[in-house]
Amino acid sequence: MILQFAERMGQIGTESAFEVLAEAKRLEAGGMDMVHLEIGEPDFDTPENIVDAAVAAMRGGSTHYTPAGGIPEVRAATAAYVARRTGTKPEAENVVLVPGSKNILHFALLALVNSGDEVIVPDPGYPIYASLASFVGARVVSLPIRQSNDFRIDCDELERLITPRTRLLVVNSPGNPTGGVLLEEDCRRIADISRRHDLMVLSDEIYSRLVYEGDCPSLYGTEDMAERTILMDGLSKAWAMCGWRLGYGVMPRPLAKWMETLMINTSSCAAAFTQLAAVEAFTSPRSEDAVVAMRTEFQHRRDILVDGLSQVPGVVCHRPLGAFYVFPDISATGWDDRKLAHDLMHEAGVATLSGSAFGSQGAGHIRLSYANSVDNLERALERIGSYISKHSPVAAR
Numbered sequence: 001m002i003l004q005f006a007e008r009m010g011q012i013g014t015e016s017a018f019e020v021l022a023e024a025k026r027l028e029a030g031g032m033d034m035v036h037l038e039i040g041e042p043d044f045d046t047p048e049n050i051v052d053a054a055v056a057a058m059r060g061g062s063t064h065y066t067p068a069g070g071i072p073e074v075r076a077a078t079a080a081y082v083a084r085r086t087g088t089k090p091e092a093e094n095v096v097l098v099p100g101s102k103n104i105l106h107f108a109l110l111a112l113v114n115s116g117d118e119v120i121v122p123d124p125g126y127p128i129y130a131s132l133a134s135f136v137g138a139r140v141v142s143l144p145i146r147q148s149n150d151f152r153i154d155c156d157e158l159e160r161l162i163t164p165r166t167r168l169l170v171v172n173s174p175g176n177p178t179g180g181v182l183l184e185e186d187c188r189r190i191a192d193i194s195r196r197h198d199l200m201v202l203s204d205e206i207y208s209r210l211v212y213e214g215d216c217p218s219l220y221g222t223e224d225m226a227e228r229t230i231l232m233d234g235l236s237k238a239w240a241m242c243g244w245r246l247g248y249g250v251m252p253r254p255l256a257k258w259m260e261t262l263m264i265n266t267s268s269c270a271a272a273f274t275q276l277a278a279v280e281a282f283t284s285p286r287s288e289d290a291v292v293a294m295r296t297e298f299q300h301r302r303d304i305l306v307d308g309l310s311q312v313p314g315v316v317c318h319r320p321l322g323a324f325y326v327f328p329d330i331s332a333t334g335w336d337d338r339k340l341a342h343d344l345m346h347e348a349g350v351a352t353l354s355g356s357a358f359g360s361q362g363a364g365h366i367r368l369s370y371a372n373s374v375d376n377l378e379r380a381l382e383r384i385g386s387y388i389s390k391h392s393p394v395a396a397r
Protein backbone atom coordinates (compact mmCIF):
# COMPACT_ATOMS: atom_id res chain seq x y z
CA MET A 1 0.00 0.00 0.00
CA ILE A 2 1.21 3.52 -0.78
CA LEU A 3 0.71 5.68 2.29
CA GLN A 4 -0.91 9.02 1.54
CA PHE A 5 0.01 11.74 4.02
CA ALA A 6 -2.03 14.82 4.80
CA GLU A 7 -0.83 18.02 3.16
CA ARG A 8 -0.02 19.58 6.55
CA MET A 9 2.81 17.09 7.02
CA GLY A 10 4.65 19.02 4.33
CA GLN A 11 4.65 22.01 6.66
CA ILE A 12 6.19 20.49 9.78
CA GLY A 13 9.89 20.98 10.53
CA THR A 14 12.09 19.30 13.10
CA GLU A 15 14.62 19.92 15.84
CA SER A 16 18.03 19.10 14.42
CA ALA A 17 19.45 18.37 17.90
CA PHE A 18 17.54 15.08 18.00
CA GLU A 19 18.58 14.12 14.46
CA VAL A 20 22.24 14.98 15.02
CA LEU A 21 22.20 13.11 18.35
CA ALA A 22 20.91 9.98 16.58
CA GLU A 23 23.61 10.28 13.88
CA ALA A 24 26.34 10.88 16.50
CA LYS A 25 25.17 7.78 18.41
CA ARG A 26 25.27 5.78 15.18
CA LEU A 27 28.88 6.88 14.57
CA GLU A 28 29.74 6.00 18.17
CA ALA A 29 28.21 2.56 17.79
CA GLY A 30 30.55 2.12 14.81
CA GLY A 31 33.55 2.76 17.11
CA MET A 32 34.04 6.54 16.79
CA ASP A 33 34.85 8.56 19.91
CA MET A 34 32.38 11.45 20.10
CA VAL A 35 32.03 14.53 22.30
CA HIS A 36 28.36 15.50 22.46
CA LEU A 37 27.83 19.24 22.32
CA GLU A 38 24.65 19.01 20.24
CA ILE A 39 21.83 18.32 22.67
CA GLY A 40 20.53 20.94 25.08
CA GLU A 41 20.22 18.78 28.17
CA PRO A 42 21.92 19.24 31.55
CA ASP A 43 24.37 16.38 32.14
CA PHE A 44 23.60 16.49 35.88
CA ASP A 45 21.28 14.01 37.55
CA THR A 46 18.00 15.34 38.91
CA PRO A 47 18.52 16.44 42.55
CA GLU A 48 17.99 13.49 44.85
CA ASN A 49 15.28 15.10 46.97
CA ILE A 50 13.15 15.56 43.83
CA VAL A 51 13.66 11.91 42.85
CA ASP A 52 12.71 10.89 46.41
CA ALA A 53 9.53 12.97 46.18
CA ALA A 54 8.53 11.19 42.94
CA VAL A 55 9.24 7.76 44.42
CA ALA A 56 7.21 8.62 47.53
CA ALA A 57 4.36 9.84 45.30
CA MET A 58 4.38 6.59 43.34
CA ARG A 59 4.52 4.49 46.50
CA GLY A 60 1.72 6.58 47.91
CA GLY A 61 -0.50 5.61 44.97
CA SER A 62 -0.15 8.63 42.68
CA THR A 63 -0.21 6.46 39.59
CA HIS A 64 -3.60 7.47 38.25
CA TYR A 65 -4.99 10.06 35.86
CA THR A 66 -5.08 13.58 37.24
CA PRO A 67 -7.33 16.49 36.22
CA ALA A 68 -6.35 17.49 32.66
CA GLY A 69 -4.85 20.85 33.61
CA GLY A 70 -2.92 19.30 36.50
CA ILE A 71 -3.38 18.42 40.18
CA PRO A 72 -4.88 21.53 41.85
CA GLU A 73 -2.17 21.76 44.55
CA VAL A 74 0.57 21.46 41.91
CA ARG A 75 -1.05 24.17 39.79
CA ALA A 76 -1.17 26.34 42.92
CA ALA A 77 2.51 25.62 43.74
CA THR A 78 3.44 26.47 40.15
CA ALA A 79 1.49 29.74 40.33
CA ALA A 80 3.23 30.62 43.62
CA TYR A 81 6.66 29.90 42.12
CA VAL A 82 5.90 32.03 39.05
CA ALA A 83 4.61 34.80 41.32
CA ARG A 84 7.90 34.79 43.26
CA ARG A 85 10.04 34.74 40.12
CA THR A 86 8.15 37.32 38.07
CA GLY A 87 6.40 39.54 40.62
CA THR A 88 2.97 38.73 39.13
CA LYS A 89 -0.10 37.24 40.82
CA PRO A 90 -1.22 34.22 38.83
CA GLU A 91 -3.65 31.75 40.41
CA ALA A 92 -3.86 27.98 40.07
CA GLU A 93 -6.52 28.39 37.35
CA ASN A 94 -4.07 30.34 35.17
CA VAL A 95 -1.67 27.37 35.12
CA VAL A 96 -1.77 24.34 32.81
CA LEU A 97 0.66 21.45 33.37
CA VAL A 98 1.71 19.53 30.29
CA PRO A 99 4.13 16.70 29.42
CA GLY A 100 6.87 19.01 28.05
CA SER A 101 6.64 22.73 27.42
CA LYS A 102 6.42 22.38 23.62
CA ASN A 103 2.78 21.43 24.17
CA ILE A 104 2.10 24.95 25.47
CA LEU A 105 3.35 26.41 22.20
CA HIS A 106 1.37 23.92 20.14
CA PHE A 107 -1.82 24.50 22.12
CA ALA A 108 -1.41 28.29 22.00
CA LEU A 109 -1.09 28.14 18.21
CA LEU A 110 -4.07 25.81 17.89
CA ALA A 111 -6.20 28.00 20.14
CA LEU A 112 -5.25 31.43 18.82
CA VAL A 113 -4.01 31.30 15.24
CA ASN A 114 -6.08 30.88 12.08
CA SER A 115 -4.68 29.71 8.78
CA GLY A 116 -2.94 32.64 7.08
CA ASP A 117 -2.39 34.59 10.31
CA GLU A 118 1.16 35.74 10.93
CA VAL A 119 3.34 34.54 13.79
CA ILE A 120 6.59 36.39 14.49
CA VAL A 121 9.42 34.14 15.67
CA PRO A 122 13.05 34.85 16.58
CA ASP A 123 15.61 33.96 13.88
CA PRO A 124 17.89 32.28 14.83
CA GLY A 125 15.48 30.66 17.27
CA TYR A 126 14.33 27.38 18.72
CA PRO A 127 13.27 25.56 15.53
CA ILE A 128 10.01 24.27 16.98
CA TYR A 129 8.51 27.80 16.93
CA ALA A 130 8.60 28.05 13.13
CA SER A 131 7.86 24.36 12.66
CA LEU A 132 4.66 24.31 14.72
CA ALA A 133 3.53 27.73 13.51
CA SER A 134 3.70 26.63 9.88
CA PHE A 135 2.16 23.25 10.82
CA VAL A 136 -0.99 25.02 12.04
CA GLY A 137 -1.15 27.01 8.77
CA ALA A 138 0.36 30.31 9.95
CA ARG A 139 2.70 32.45 7.92
CA VAL A 140 5.99 32.52 9.79
CA VAL A 141 7.65 35.95 9.99
CA SER A 142 11.32 35.94 11.05
CA LEU A 143 12.58 38.49 13.55
CA PRO A 144 16.38 38.69 13.14
CA ILE A 145 18.41 38.29 16.34
CA ARG A 146 21.90 39.63 15.74
CA GLN A 147 25.24 39.17 17.49
CA SER A 148 25.94 42.86 16.80
CA ASN A 149 22.95 43.63 19.08
CA ASP A 150 24.13 41.21 21.83
CA PHE A 151 21.54 38.74 20.53
CA ARG A 152 18.72 40.95 21.86
CA ILE A 153 15.59 41.93 19.92
CA ASP A 154 15.80 45.09 17.83
CA CYS A 155 12.45 46.60 18.84
CA ASP A 156 12.28 49.01 15.88
CA GLU A 157 12.69 46.09 13.53
CA LEU A 158 10.05 44.15 15.47
CA GLU A 159 7.54 46.94 15.09
CA ARG A 160 8.14 47.15 11.34
CA LEU A 161 7.25 43.46 10.98
CA ILE A 162 3.80 43.82 12.56
CA THR A 163 0.83 43.82 10.16
CA PRO A 164 -2.95 43.57 10.69
CA ARG A 165 -2.54 39.77 10.27
CA THR A 166 0.01 39.42 13.11
CA ARG A 167 -1.59 37.19 15.71
CA LEU A 168 1.23 36.03 17.96
CA LEU A 169 4.75 37.13 18.84
CA VAL A 170 7.13 34.51 20.21
CA VAL A 171 9.93 35.77 22.47
CA ASN A 172 12.63 33.63 24.08
CA SER A 173 14.92 35.05 26.76
CA PRO A 174 17.45 33.70 27.64
CA GLY A 175 17.52 32.48 24.08
CA ASN A 176 18.27 29.23 22.36
CA PRO A 177 20.58 29.04 20.38
CA THR A 178 22.26 32.37 21.20
CA GLY A 179 22.19 32.65 25.00
CA GLY A 180 21.06 36.27 24.51
CA VAL A 181 19.11 37.90 27.35
CA LEU A 182 16.63 40.77 27.02
CA LEU A 183 17.19 43.82 29.20
CA GLU A 184 14.42 45.45 31.23
CA GLU A 185 14.21 48.28 28.71
CA ASP A 186 13.68 45.71 25.90
CA CYS A 187 10.85 44.10 27.86
CA ARG A 188 9.22 47.49 28.46
CA ARG A 189 9.42 48.34 24.75
CA ILE A 190 8.02 44.96 23.72
CA ALA A 191 5.20 45.49 26.23
CA ASP A 192 4.47 48.89 24.74
CA ILE A 193 4.50 47.54 21.15
CA SER A 194 2.26 44.60 22.11
CA ARG A 195 -0.23 46.91 23.80
CA ARG A 196 -0.37 49.35 20.89
CA HIS A 197 -0.82 46.57 18.31
CA ASP A 198 -3.04 44.43 20.54
CA LEU A 199 -0.72 41.43 20.19
CA MET A 200 -0.71 38.17 22.10
CA VAL A 201 2.80 37.15 23.14
CA LEU A 202 4.24 33.76 23.98
CA SER A 203 7.22 34.27 26.26
CA ASP A 204 9.40 31.16 26.46
CA GLU A 205 11.33 31.59 29.72
CA ILE A 206 12.56 28.02 30.09
CA TYR A 207 16.16 29.20 30.64
CA SER A 208 15.25 31.95 33.11
CA ARG A 209 17.11 30.25 36.00
CA LEU A 210 20.30 30.08 33.95
CA VAL A 211 21.51 33.67 33.82
CA TYR A 212 25.13 34.30 34.74
CA GLU A 213 25.50 38.05 35.01
CA GLY A 214 22.91 40.65 35.87
CA ASP A 215 19.15 40.11 36.08
CA CYS A 216 16.84 38.18 33.86
CA PRO A 217 13.77 40.37 33.54
CA SER A 218 10.61 38.40 32.80
CA LEU A 219 8.57 39.64 29.85
CA TYR A 220 5.57 37.90 31.44
CA GLY A 221 6.23 39.96 34.58
CA THR A 222 6.63 43.28 32.75
CA GLU A 223 3.94 45.90 33.45
CA ASP A 224 0.53 44.56 32.40
CA MET A 225 1.86 41.83 30.10
CA ALA A 226 0.29 38.94 32.06
CA GLU A 227 -3.09 39.71 30.49
CA ARG A 228 -1.74 39.22 26.96
CA THR A 229 1.09 36.76 27.54
CA ILE A 230 1.42 33.01 27.66
CA LEU A 231 4.39 32.18 29.86
CA MET A 232 6.00 28.95 28.65
CA ASP A 233 8.33 27.21 31.07
CA GLY A 234 9.18 23.80 32.41
CA LEU A 235 11.36 21.79 34.75
CA SER A 236 13.74 20.33 32.15
CA LYS A 237 16.56 22.84 32.26
CA ALA A 238 16.72 24.41 35.74
CA TRP A 239 16.31 21.17 37.72
CA ALA A 240 17.90 18.77 35.20
CA MET A 241 14.57 17.05 34.56
CA CYS A 242 14.43 16.72 30.76
CA GLY A 243 13.37 13.09 30.88
CA TRP A 244 10.55 13.71 33.36
CA ARG A 245 8.55 15.58 30.72
CA LEU A 246 6.93 18.35 32.71
CA GLY A 247 6.27 21.78 31.32
CA TYR A 248 3.71 24.42 32.12
CA GLY A 249 2.04 27.50 30.80
CA VAL A 250 0.61 30.47 32.68
CA MET A 251 -2.02 32.44 30.81
CA PRO A 252 -5.39 34.22 30.95
CA ARG A 253 -8.08 31.88 32.29
CA PRO A 254 -10.22 31.54 29.13
CA LEU A 255 -7.15 30.32 27.25
CA ALA A 256 -6.21 27.98 30.12
CA LYS A 257 -9.70 26.45 29.82
CA TRP A 258 -9.12 25.75 26.12
CA MET A 259 -5.72 24.26 26.90
CA GLU A 260 -7.39 21.90 29.42
CA THR A 261 -9.73 20.82 26.61
CA LEU A 262 -6.75 20.28 24.31
CA MET A 263 -5.09 18.19 27.06
CA ILE A 264 -8.26 16.08 27.39
CA ASN A 265 -8.08 15.49 23.64
CA THR A 266 -4.37 14.61 23.54
CA SER A 267 -2.32 13.47 26.56
CA SER A 268 -5.18 13.47 29.14
CA CYS A 269 -2.71 14.76 31.77
CA ALA A 270 0.95 14.95 32.73
CA ALA A 271 2.19 12.02 34.87
CA ALA A 272 0.87 12.28 38.42
CA PHE A 273 4.15 11.54 40.25
CA THR A 274 6.08 13.91 37.98
CA GLN A 275 3.66 16.69 38.86
CA LEU A 276 4.02 15.99 42.60
CA ALA A 277 7.82 15.98 42.31
CA ALA A 278 7.56 19.48 40.83
CA VAL A 279 6.22 20.75 44.17
CA GLU A 280 9.50 19.61 45.75
CA ALA A 281 11.43 21.36 42.96
CA PHE A 282 9.53 24.63 43.45
CA THR A 283 9.46 24.73 47.23
CA SER A 284 12.44 22.93 48.81
CA PRO A 285 15.57 24.89 49.77
CA ARG A 286 17.59 21.80 48.75
CA SER A 287 16.23 22.09 45.21
CA GLU A 288 17.11 25.78 45.14
CA ASP A 289 20.66 24.99 46.30
CA ALA A 290 20.96 22.46 43.48
CA VAL A 291 19.81 25.05 40.89
CA VAL A 292 22.44 27.49 42.14
CA ALA A 293 25.20 24.82 42.15
CA MET A 294 24.39 23.76 38.58
CA ARG A 295 24.27 27.37 37.43
CA THR A 296 27.69 28.08 38.98
CA GLU A 297 29.16 25.08 37.20
CA PHE A 298 27.56 26.09 33.88
CA GLN A 299 29.10 29.55 34.16
CA HIS A 300 32.55 28.03 34.70
CA ARG A 301 32.08 25.82 31.62
CA ARG A 302 30.77 28.71 29.55
CA ASP A 303 33.95 30.65 30.23
CA ILE A 304 36.16 27.69 29.32
CA LEU A 305 34.32 27.23 26.02
CA VAL A 306 34.19 30.93 25.09
CA ASP A 307 37.87 31.48 25.96
CA GLY A 308 38.92 28.33 24.09
CA LEU A 309 36.87 29.08 20.96
CA SER A 310 38.15 32.65 20.89
CA GLN A 311 41.67 31.23 20.39
CA VAL A 312 40.64 29.48 17.17
CA PRO A 313 41.59 31.58 14.12
CA GLY A 314 38.50 32.96 12.38
CA VAL A 315 36.10 32.18 15.25
CA VAL A 316 34.41 35.09 17.03
CA CYS A 317 32.64 33.94 20.18
CA HIS A 318 30.31 36.29 22.05
CA ARG A 319 30.09 35.54 25.81
CA PRO A 320 26.39 34.75 26.28
CA LEU A 321 24.62 35.87 29.44
CA GLY A 322 22.26 32.93 29.75
CA ALA A 323 21.11 29.39 28.84
CA PHE A 324 23.88 26.82 28.18
CA TYR A 325 24.82 27.47 24.58
CA VAL A 326 27.49 29.41 22.75
CA PHE A 327 26.83 30.52 19.18
CA PRO A 328 30.16 31.55 17.68
CA ASP A 329 30.42 33.30 14.34
CA ILE A 330 32.61 31.04 12.19
CA SER A 331 32.20 32.88 8.90
CA ALA A 332 35.78 34.24 8.92
CA THR A 333 37.09 30.65 8.83
CA GLY A 334 35.65 30.37 5.31
CA TRP A 335 33.55 27.35 6.29
CA ASP A 336 29.86 27.00 5.55
CA ASP A 337 28.22 26.32 8.95
CA ARG A 338 26.38 23.19 7.78
CA LYS A 339 29.53 21.71 6.25
CA LEU A 340 31.59 22.55 9.34
CA ALA A 341 29.06 21.00 11.74
CA HIS A 342 28.86 17.93 9.53
CA ASP A 343 32.62 17.51 9.19
CA LEU A 344 33.36 18.21 12.85
CA MET A 345 31.06 15.34 13.74
CA HIS A 346 32.11 12.89 11.05
CA GLU A 347 35.82 13.62 11.02
CA ALA A 348 36.79 15.27 14.31
CA GLY A 349 34.36 13.52 16.69
CA VAL A 350 32.59 16.64 18.01
CA ALA A 351 28.83 16.85 17.57
CA THR A 352 27.57 20.44 17.21
CA LEU A 353 24.65 22.03 15.35
CA SER A 354 24.80 24.34 12.37
CA GLY A 355 23.43 27.84 12.94
CA SER A 356 21.32 27.47 9.80
CA ALA A 357 19.26 24.82 11.59
CA PHE A 358 17.89 27.68 13.73
CA GLY A 359 16.81 29.89 10.83
CA SER A 360 18.42 31.65 7.89
CA GLN A 361 19.88 34.34 10.17
CA GLY A 362 21.86 31.64 11.98
CA ALA A 363 24.03 30.98 8.92
CA GLY A 364 27.74 31.47 9.58
CA HIS A 365 27.43 30.24 13.17
CA ILE A 366 27.48 26.91 14.96
CA ARG A 367 25.81 26.08 18.27
CA LEU A 368 27.65 24.27 21.02
CA SER A 369 26.02 23.24 24.28
CA TYR A 370 28.18 23.43 27.39
CA ALA A 371 25.95 21.07 29.33
CA ASN A 372 28.88 18.69 29.37
CA SER A 373 31.88 18.05 31.64
CA VAL A 374 34.97 20.29 31.66
CA ASP A 375 37.03 17.30 30.44
CA ASN A 376 34.76 16.83 27.46
CA LEU A 377 34.70 20.56 26.68
CA GLU A 378 38.50 20.60 26.71
CA ARG A 379 38.66 17.57 24.42
CA ALA A 380 36.15 19.23 22.08
CA LEU A 381 38.14 22.48 22.01
CA GLU A 382 41.33 20.61 21.19
CA ARG A 383 39.61 18.77 18.32
CA ILE A 384 37.81 21.83 16.92
CA GLY A 385 40.96 23.99 17.06
CA SER A 386 43.16 21.43 15.38
CA TYR A 387 40.50 20.50 12.77
CA ILE A 388 39.88 24.09 11.70
CA SER A 389 43.62 24.89 11.59
CA LYS A 390 44.47 21.79 9.54
CA HIS A 391 41.57 21.73 7.10
CA SER A 392 40.78 24.65 4.89
CA PRO A 393 37.19 24.59 3.67
CA VAL A 394 38.31 24.61 0.05
CA ALA A 395 40.49 21.54 0.54
CA ALA A 396 37.68 19.82 2.42
CA ARG A 397 35.12 20.27 -0.37
Ligand SMILES: Cc1ncc(COP(=O)(O)O)c(C=O)c1O
Residues within 6 Å of the ligand: 040, 100, 101, 102, 126, 172, 175, 176, 204, 206, 233, 234, 235, 236, 242, 246, 247
Ligand atom coordinates in the same frame (compact mmCIF):
# COMPACT_ATOMS: atom_id res chain seq x y z
C1 LIG B 1 13.91 27.43 23.99
C2 LIG B 1 13.32 26.11 24.37
N1 LIG B 1 12.02 26.04 24.66
C3 LIG B 1 11.45 24.88 24.99
C4 LIG B 1 12.17 23.70 25.04
C5 LIG B 1 11.45 22.42 25.34
O1 LIG B 1 11.72 21.89 26.57
P1 LIG B 1 10.82 20.75 27.20
O2 LIG B 1 9.98 20.17 26.10
O3 LIG B 1 11.79 19.77 27.75
O4 LIG B 1 9.97 21.40 28.25
C6 LIG B 1 13.54 23.73 24.75
C7 LIG B 1 14.33 22.48 24.74
O5 LIG B 1 15.44 22.42 24.28
C8 LIG B 1 14.13 24.97 24.40
O6 LIG B 1 15.43 25.07 24.09
